[in-house]
Amino acid sequence: MIKGFIFDLDGVITDTAELHFQAWKKLADDMGWQFDREVNEKLRGVSRMDSINIIKDHNNAQVDEEKLVALATLKNDIYVDSLDHMTPNDYLPGAQELLNLLRKEGFLVALGSASRNAIKVLKQLEANKYFDVIGDGNSVSKSKPEPDIFLFGAKALDLKPEECIVYEDAESGIDAAKAGGFHSVGIGPAERVGHADVRFDSMKEATLFEVKSHFSELF
Ligand code: BG6
Ligand code: MG
Numbered sequence: 001m002i003k004g005f006i007f008d009l010d011g012v013i014t015d016t017a018e019l020h021f022q023a024w025k026k027l028a029d030d031m032g033w034q035f036d037r038e039v040n041e042k043l044r045g046v047s048r049m050d051s052i053n054i055i056k057d058h059n060n061a062q063v064d065e066e067k068l069v070a071l072a073t074l075k076n077d078i079y080v081d082s083l084d085h086m087t088p089n090d091y092l093p094g095a096q097e098l099l100n101l102l103r104k105e106g107f108l109v110a111l112g113s114a115s116r117n118a119i120k121v122l123k124q125l126e127a128n129k130y131f132d133v134i135g136d137g138n139s140v141s142k143s144k145p146e147p148d149i150f151l152f153g154a155k156a157l158d159l160k161p162e163e164c165i166v167y168e169d170a171e172s173g174i175d176a177a178k179a180g181g182f183h184s185v186g187i188g189p190a191e192r193v194g195h196a197d198v199r200f201d202s203m204k205e206a207t208l209f210e211v212k213s214h215f216s217e218l219f
């Protein structure tokens with residue numbers, strides 16, 4: 001039986017994916033590096049340091065580890081500044097309605113994000129009230145596609161993976177959910193999350209009603 005839900009943050013609850021893109025783009029432009037939305041797609045769900053390594057390799061650039069950390073910090077400063085403009089109006093359509101309904105129906109809810117900035121994003125959205133457990137980039141050391149962040153959330157909720165549904169917009173996030181034995185809902189195109197148990201184009205379609213219909217034997 002489904003007792004809990006675990007949500008990715010960026011690209012599921014709010015569109016920080018765009019803000020991450022803008023911040024990486026600014027850094028890449030300053031460095032004279034090529035970076036576009038196609039490369040950005042490879043960063044979805046991927047940790048900060050893994051992201052800069054992907055961008056560096058895409059440009060065949062030689063950068064030592066210390067400089068890479070400094071560049072990732074610069075990108076993060078730009079990203080964190082951009083979060084100041086985020087408000088409770090910035091939920092992705094459907095996300096807040098779903099979180100409200102889950103509270104009303106008494107499901108347990110965890111956040112399972114790779115971001116080390118998740119606390120700030122939740123604060124800007126005033127979303128803390130929707131989560132029983134916050135798992136973020138500081139909670140585990142192995143990032144998606146490893147299942148650790150979702151296993152952390154399930155354990156803290158005192159649930160088994162098979163009692164939880166994970167919402168994810170990243171290929172690596174669906175991989176992580178499946179590796180951990182969770183049920184999965186993919187948000188986005190089939191090329192990215194077609195391997196989820198069920199997929200929706202956006203959060204607007206991924207309502208509790210639709211999800212209950214899909215996993216009807218589990219509710
Ligand atoms: C994920 C995003 O949620 O968090 C990635 O999808 C991002 O794009 C990652 O790189 C790490 O985020 P942060 O805020 O710790 O740099
Ligand atoms: Mg995401």
